[in-house]
Amino acid sequence: MNISVIGTGYVGLVVGACLAETGNDVVCADVVASKIEGLKKNILPIYEPGLEDLVERNQDDGRLSFTTDIAAAIASADVLFIAVGTPPDEDGSADLQHVLAVAREVGKHMTREMVIVTKSTVPVGTAGKVAAEVRKEAKHPFHMCSNPEFLKEGAAVDDFMKPDRVVLGVDSEFARRMMSEIYAPFVRTGNPIIFMDIASAEMTKYAANGMLATRISFMNEVANLCELVGANVDMVRRGIGSDSRIGPSFLFPGPGYGGSCFPKDVKALVRTAAEMGMELKVLSSVEEVNQAQKLRLSEKLRDALGDDLHGTRIAVWGLAFKPQTDDMRDAPSLTLIEDLLEAGATVCAHDPAAMGEAKHKLNDRITYAETNYDALIGADALVVVTDWNEYRHPDFARVKSSLRRPVVIDGRNLYDPAKMAGLGFTYHSIGRQSVEQTQPQRVGEYA
Numbered sequence: 001m002n003i004s005v006i007g008t009g010y011v012g013l014v015v016g017a018c019l020a021e022t023g024n025d026v027v028c029a030d031v032v033a034s035k036i037e038g039l040k041k042n043i044l045p046i047y048e049p050g051l052e053d054l055v056e057r058n059q060d061d062g063r064l065s066f067t068t069d070i071a072a073a074i075a076s077a078d079v080l081f082i083a084v085g086t087p088p089d090e091d092g093s094a095d096l097q098h099v100l101a102v103a104r105e106v107g108k109h110m111t112r113e114m115v116i117v118t119k120s121t122v123p124v125g126t127a128g129k130v131a132a133e134v135r136k137e138a139k140h141p142f143h144m145c146s147n148p149e150f151l152k153e154g155a156a157v158d159d160f161m162k163p164d165r166v167v168l169g170v171d172s173e174f175a176r177r178m179m180s181e182i183y184a185p186f187v188r189t190g191n192p193i194i195f196m197d198i199a200s201a202e203m204t205k206y207a208a209n210g211m212l213a214t215r216i217s218f219m220n221e222v223a224n225l226c227e228l229v230g231a232n233v234d235m236v237r238r239g240i241g242s243d244s245r246i247g248p249s250f251l252f253p254g255p256g257y258g259g260s261c262f263p264k265d266v267k268a269l270v271r272t273a274a275e276m277g278m279e280l281k282v283l284s285s286v287e288e289v290n291q292a293q294k295l296r297l298s299e300k301l302r303d304a305l306g307d308d309l310h311g312t313r314i315a316v317w318g319l320a321f322k323p324q325t326d327d328m329r330d331a332p333s334l335t336l337i338e339d340l341l342e343a344g345a346t347v348c349a350h351d352p353a354a355m356g357e358a359k360h361k362l363n364d365r366i367t368y369a370e371t372n373y374d375a376l377i378g379a380d381a382l383v384v385v386t387d388w389n390e391y392r393h394p395d396f397a398r399v400k401s402s403l404r405r406p407v408v409i410d411g412r413n414l415y416d417p418a419k420m421a422g423l424g425f426t427y428h429s430i431g432r433q434s435v436e437q438t439q440p441q442r443v444g445e446y447a
């Protein structure tokens with residue numbers, strides 16, 4: 001099948017590469033020429049495990065190509081996926097300007113009957129708006145499909161190749177048939193394709209992200225209360241996660257959620273409800289709790305070092321909003337770093353994948369360390385923000401000897417408080433009792 005994907009960001013590139021992998025002829029188009037030039041040479045604009053191999057192989061085999069010629073991409077498509085960004089507008093609603101700009105081009109350049117798929121996360125009613133734009137100039141019949149994407153950055157290729165489910169909102173039998181054909185190779189193990197009306201499909205994506213964000217904010221509040229009442233949130237998490245009605249996923253407390261989806265999708269859903277005259281009380285609180293949680297690491301740092309951080313040097317491990325990605329959109333690391341810089345501290349940071357992205361966002365306002373250990377040299381404290389695997393079992397003797405003061409603030413509960421106490425660290429984590437510096441035992445006893 002001839003498929004075109006407009007927008008080659010995290011979603012569009014994964015969708016395009018995976019659909020080429022199952023034998024389709026795929027054209028990926030984007031307005032950013034430098035991105036397309038890089039992709040033609042198999043240079044990816046993002047870090048996503050497994051994606052580079054897919055792009056290279058399918059490009060070599062001639063099933064995947066990249067272009068800035070949006071009109072040509074539209075003209076060659078039987079099925080067109082719109083995967084452009086939908087950032088938050090000033091009032092929190094999803095900004096549809098990119099989606100509608102593509103829709104206007106589709107009407108002008110389509111050459112055959114086609115299915116137009118909204119892959120971007122868009123509010124209920126958007127497929128109708130896209131159809132209205134296309135209809136203004138369309139010379140061929142077309143069909144709409146809302147196909148929300150549930151991939152997780154860091155595991156995006158796997159998630160797309162082996163989805164828990166595929167949600168398809170369609171308005172015709174033609175669209176249903178074409179989309180069934182496209183997705184058949186991805187659901188061979190029996191995971192469902194769930195067909196529904198377009199409004200329900202659009203709503204499903206927001207409801208899913210709203211639910212996941214709610215679990216995170218709920219657990220962050222539980223964690224904060226655990227600290228006050230002397231409970232251990234890790235135990236509480238295991239205690240409730242083993243209940244089959246609750247399940248273990250998305251119960252880890254931390255420094256607040258970030259990334260390109262939860263913050264904007266929660267805001268957009270709250271906004272959609274407001275436009276309908278309804279207040280989404282739960283989700284409004286979820287957002288409020290998350291904003292406060294993003295400041296928890298700075299608060300803990302002040303608990304450990306004192307209120308005046310002026311002149312201190314802080315090592316930060318982890319800049320991406322989660323491991324296995326270079327995405328820093330709305331990352332908790334940014335809230336922490338901005339607060340530290342404002343307080344007069346200096347920051348030296350490390351991240352295995354997001355240093356390039358961080359340099360774009362923060363320039364030379366902080367320094368960047370080549371290794372996580374280099375970041376520690378002469379620092380007054382270490383703050384762990386992202387739970388990259390390589391931070392899980394560090395050489396604690398080296399950590400301690402590199403730091404000026406043995407202070408570790410752990411935003412991901414990676415380390416054992418008893419062990420940290422034994423090693424002589426002052427150690428603060430999320431939802432567990434803090435430990436203050438004591439006489440250290442030998443590191444080897446805990447290794």
Ligand SMILES: NC(=O)c1ccc[n+]([C@@H]2O[C@H](COP(=O)([O-])OP(=O)(O)OC[C@H]3O[C@@H](n4cnc5c(N)ncnc54)[C@H](O)[C@@H]3O)[C@@H](O)[C@H]2O)c1
Nearest residue numbers: 007008009010011030031083084085086098120121149153
């Ligand atoms: N990133 C995720 O994990 C994820 C997961 C599920 C859904 N989504 C949704 O998918 C959509 C895309 O997200 P993303 O993270 O891939 O965004 P992104 O910002 O990484 O990529 C968007 C791409 O669209 C391009 N673009 C913008 N306007 C264009 C136009 N008129 N023509 C051609 N290209 C254009 C941009 O240059 C950019 O390369 C959003 O609606 C997002 O909410 C994202």
